[in-house]
Amino acid sequence: MNVYTITLRPDVTPLPLTFHARAPVKLARALLGMDLVHVSRGRVRSGRIVETEAYLGPHDLACHSSKGRTARTEVMFGPPGHAYLFLVYGMHLCFNVVTGDGAAVLIRALAPGEGLGGLRTDGPGRLTRALALGLALNEAPLDRPPLFIARGVPVPARHVEVSPRIGVDYAGEWASRPLRFHDRRSAFVSRSPGRHSGR
DNA sequence: TTCTTGATCGGT
DNA sequence: CCGATCAAGAAT
Numbered sequence: 288m289n290v291y292t293i294t295l296r297p298d299v300t301p302l303p304l305t306f307h308a309r310a311p312v313k314l315a316r317a318l319l320g321m322d323l324v325h326v327s328r329g330r331v332r333s334g335r336i337v338e339t340e341a342y343l344g345p346h347d348l349a350c351h352s353s354k355g356r357t358a359r360t361e362v363m364f365g366p367p368g369h370a371y372l373f374l375v376y377g378m379h380l381c382f383n384v385v386t387g388d389g390a391a392v393l394i395r396a397l398a399p400g401e402g403l404g405g406l407r408t409d410g411p412g413r414l415t416r417a418l419a420l421g422l423a424l425n426e427a428p429l430d431r432p433p434l435f436i437a438r439g440v441p442v443p444a445r446h447v448e449v450s451p452r453i454g455v456d457y458a459g460e461w462a463s464r465p466l467r468f469h470d471r472r473s474a475f476v477s478r479s480p481g482r483h484s485g486r
Numbered sequence: 487t488t489c490t491t492g493a494t495c496g497g498t
Numbered sequence: 499c500c501g502a503t504c505a506a507g508a509a510t
Contacts, residue, residue: 342493359507375492376491376492376502377504395493410494
C-alpha cells in the first residue's frame with residue numbers, strides 16, 4: 288500500500304465495457320444517474336451524470352466523425368466504453384464515452400460527488416476541469432482506474448427531458464435533432480444558450 | 487509551414 | 499455581446 292494505491296468504497300464498482308455497447312441514444316439515456324470517477328495521485332474525484340448528448344456517427348453532421356477517420360476521431364471507431372477527449376476553443380476539454388462505429392456520448396454535466404473542492408460541474412468544460420481530466424486520458428478504457436464509470440441510480444424515462452444539442456448550430460438540420468438528455472430533477476444541468484437567468 | 491476552426495466559459 | 503487560447507485538420 289503506497290500513495291499510488293487507493294481504496295474505493297466497495298459500492299463503487301466500474302461498469303464493464305459491454306455496458307456501453309449499445310446505440311448512442313440508448314447509452315445517452317442509460318448513463319444518466321451513473322457516476323464518473325477519476326482517481327489521480329491517490330485522490331478520488333467523482334460526480335453523478337445528469338446531462339448527456341448523443342453523437343450518432345459519420346452521418347451525423349454535428350459529430351466529429353462526420354469529417355471522416357482522422358487521428359482525432361479514430362477512437363470513436365474503436366471498441367465501446369473508451370474515452371474520447373478533445374480540446375475545444377483552445378481551453379476546455381470535452382469528455383465522451385465511445386459507443387463504436389464512429390459514435391459517442393458527450394457528458395455535459397454532473398451532480399458533484401467527492402473530492403471536487405466546490406468546483407462547478409455543470410458544463411462539459413467545467414466538469415473535465417473539476418475532475419482534473421487531461422488529454423492523456425484520451426482513449427482510456429472506462430472500466431478501471433484511473434477513469435471509470437460506476438453504477439449509480441438509473442434515471443427513469445419520465446424524469447428525462449429531451450432537447451436539441453448545444454453549440455452545434457453549424458450542423459444544419461442535425462442541430463435541431465432531439466439528442467440532448469437531462470434529469471429534470473437535477474439542479475446541476477448546464478445552462479442552455481438563449482435561456483435567461485430566470486424562468 | 488501557415489491558416490482556420492471550434493460539442494465553452496467568464497466577464498461586460 | 500465578446501474574446502481568450504491551442505490542438506487538429508486543411509490549405510499552401
